[in-house]
Amino acid sequence: MSTLSDPVNLSAPRGTDAGLTPKQLAQKYGLSVSGKRPSLPEYVRQLWARRAFIGAFATARLVAQYTTAKLGQLWQVLTPLLNCAVFYLVFGVIMRSRDGVPVYIAWLCVGVFVFQFSQSAIQAGTRSISDNLGLIRALYFPRACLPIAFTVIQLQQLLISMVVLVAIVLFSGVMPAMTWFLIIPALILQSLFNTGLAMVMARIGSKTSDISQLMPFLLRTWMYVSGVMYSVSGYIQSWPKIWQTVYSWNPATVYMDLMRYAFMPDSFDPKKYPGGYDASGHQLPKALILPDHIWIMAGTWAVVAFVLGFVFFWKAEEEYGRG
Amino acid sequence: MADATLSEVKEATPVAVEETRTPTVVVDDVHIVYKVHGAGAGKGSATSALSRIIARKKSPSIREVHAVRGISFTAYKGEAVGLIGSNGSGKSTMLAAIAGLLPTEKGAIYTNGQPSLLGVNAALMNDLTGERNVVLGCLAMGMSPAEVRKRYQGIVDFSGINEKGDFISLPMRTYSSGMGARLRFSIAAAKTHDVLLIDEALATGDQGFQQRSKKRIDELRKAAGTVFLVSHDNNSIREVCERTIWIEHGEMVMDGHTDEVVRLYEKGERP
Numbered sequence: 405m406s407t408l409s410d411p412v413n414l415s416a417p418r419g420t421d422a423g424l425t426p427k428q429l430a431q432k433y434g435l436s437v438s439g440k441r442p443s444l445p446e447y448v449r450q451l452w453a454r455r456a457f458i459g460a461f462a463t464a465r466l467v468a469q470y471t472t473a474k475l476g477q478l479w480q481v482l483t484p485l486l487n488c489a490v491f492y493l494v495f496g497v498i499m500r501s502r503d504g505v506p507v508y509i510a511w512l513c514v515g516v517f518v519f520q521f522s523q524s525a526i527q528a529g530t531r532s533i534s535d536n537l538g539l540i541r542a543l544y545f546p547r548a549c550l551p552i553a554f555t556v557i558q559l560q561q562l563l564i565s566m567v568v569l570v571a572i573v574l575f576s577g578v579m580p581a582m583t584w585f586l587i588i589p590a591l592i593l594q595s596l597f598n599t600g601l602a603m604v605m606a607r608i609g610s611k612t613s614d615i616s617q618l619m620p621f622l623l624r625t626w627m628y629v630s631g632v633m634y635s636v637s638g639y640i641q642s643w644p645k646i647w648q649t650v651y652s653w654n655p656a657t658v659y660m661d662l663m664r665y666a667f668m669p670d671s672f673d674p675k676k677y678p679g680g681y682d683a684s685g686h687q688l689p690k691a692l693i694l695p696d697h698i699w700i701m702a703g704t705w706a707v708v709a710f711v712l713g714f715v716f717f718w719k720a721e722e723e724y725g726r727g
Numbered sequence: 728m729a730d731a732t733l734s735e736v737k738e739a740t741p742v743a744v745e746e747t748r749t750p751t752v753v754v755d756d757v758h759i760v761y762k763v764h765g766a767g768a769g770k771g772s773a774t775s776a777l778s779r780i781i782a783r784k785k786s787p788s789i790r791e792v793h794a795v796r797g798i799s800f801t802a803y804k805g806e807a808v809g810l811i812g813s814n815g816s817g818k819s820t821m822l823a824a825i826a827g828l829l830p831t832e833k834g835a836i837y838t839n840g841q842p843s844l845l846g847v848n849a850a851l852m853n854d855l856t857g858e859r860n861v862v863l864g865c866l867a868m869g870m871s872p873a874e875v876r877k878r879y880q881g882i883v884d885f886s887g888i889n890e891k892g893d894f895i896s897l898p899m900r901t902y903s904s905g906m907g908a909r910l911r912f913s914i915a916a917a918k919t920h921d922v923l924l925i926d927e928a929l930a931t932g933d934q935g936f937q938q939r940s941k942k943r944i945d946e947l948r949k950a951a952g953t954v955f956l957v958s959h960d961n962n963s964i965r966e967v968c969e970r971t972i973w974i975e976h977g978e979m980v981m982d983g984h985t986d987e988v989v990r991l992y993e994k995g996e997r998p
Binding site for chain 2: 413421427434544545
């Protein structure tokens with residue numbers, strides 16, 4: 405009868421370990437506290453080991469995205485093109501923004517595509533944790549893989565649309581120039597910036613689901629103040645100097661200006677586009693102004709956003725599975 | 728040495744050698760409290776939400792559940808431990824906590840490496856094909872692309888997904904729940920884990936698959952791993968686990984050899 409009421413203690417350590425408390429036992433065998441987040445260098449190492457996963461995940465998602473649409477991946481190019489068409493009609497033709505900007509169509513399309521890259525990376529980042537809870541709860545991997553992979557997806561989409569963008573720019577009469585090589589560093593910096601923002605938004609979005617309702621408004625406001633479809637430089641000239649400086653640091657404007665300069669350096673040449681009015685009082689396009697130190701601004705934004713975003717995301721690593 | 732002889736008589740399976748065992752999971756007086764959102768009769772209307780924000784009150788729909796109350800045990804290398812208990816007794820919560828998905832309110836859980844939790848509800852990527860899920864799952868667990876290529880066929884064969892036609896190239900949302908669970912188990916079991924936590928994932932498979940998974944669990948244990956199994960199927964607990972922990976109301980009722988614990992559990996006798 406006592407065999408039932410007094411079962412063997414299968415938990416108790418035996419042999420040389422007999423008598424150790426659970427904590428001592430765990431320490432002796434180097435067990436770690438479950439769910440504790442790894443140190444930052446260890447986290448970076450784990451993430452690096454998952455680089456193949458990030459690439460494969462991004463490609464698989466990109467392919468799966470449009471499987472239910474008949475036109476398939478054509479939508480990757482069609483969506484921003486339709487956006488361009490709408491903006492051209494409203495801002496270019498009706499609100500006459502095109503008169504003041506040299507090669508307006510190319511200028512507009514570069515802006516739309518570049519801004520779209522940041523916008524969709526942030527939106528996808530916001531949902532990257534909450535939409536993939538099943539995967540997060542099923543397998544262990546560094547969670548930063550997800551916001552990074554979603555930014556890679558947006559980068560892949562941008563690269564596909566770049567083909568169309570080059571065609572538009574050539575059709576607008578802009579000739580290829582050496583500055584086209586600047587597209588590469590500009591894209592790298594913007595990708596770093598976007599990844600940082602995506603990681604910040606991923607952590608916020610995983611805790612506060614209300615944020616995904618709010619994001620479209622925030623992003624739209626950002627788009628309208630950044631001068632995607634009209635040139636902001638004309639508007640801010642009458643502002644106090646300090647506000648002009650603050651405004652020129654807007655990362656969206658910085659990355660758009662960089663890309664516009666890379667694609668069509670001639671548009672920034674005051675000799676070619678002096679502005680003013682022609683004999684019939686029609687406004688002539690005025691050369692664009694590339695802010696001083698724009699590469700420093702672009703680089704600073706990229707590094708600051710990426711490092712802060714990464715650390716901010718890592719700080720909550722152990723909490724993402726809870727939902 | 729009267730004590731020693733007495734205890735030898737007592738024990739159903741006597742421990743012959745006092746060997747030193749390597750612990751893999753140490754659960755030290757763990758309490759788990761979690762918040763449930765959207766519980767209770769709280770009105771979800773806009774006006775009630777607004778008045779709550781103005782009054783700075785906490786949402787009434789958040790309730791705290793004390794799911795695990797002071798459980799302690801240690802699991803060792805090569806053990807397969809079953810967790811049994813009625814619905815809502817805290818078994819799955821315990822597993823989620825060992826996996827590091829739920830924080831402990833009090834006490835601590837120490838594990839060897841990162842435990843891998845395998846549950847029936849854990850969906851992978853439903854809009855992707857089974858094929859992609861296998862590759863991505865393996866890569867996520869940290870395999871190299873070359874290793875994935877090598878193991879891919881083995882995983883598909885193990886899951887038995889392709890027994891009735893070419894299902895592996897269809898999106899996972901088209902799978903039956905049993906097929907999905909089989910594929911998920913096959914992916915997770917492809918790698919040797921130090922600690923594998925299985926939450927009722929075996930119940931959904933058919934007979935052939937259950938046999939294969941039992942064999943695989945044995946292999947995983949031999950590869951110096953520890954397996955935890957939560958199940959309401961007492962027979963699969965009996966076949967897989969030699970040790971079983973009985974949990975009721977978040978407290979441990981019994982921890983012992985499977986035969987004894989399951990026998991008492993089936994009779995409903997608390998020791």
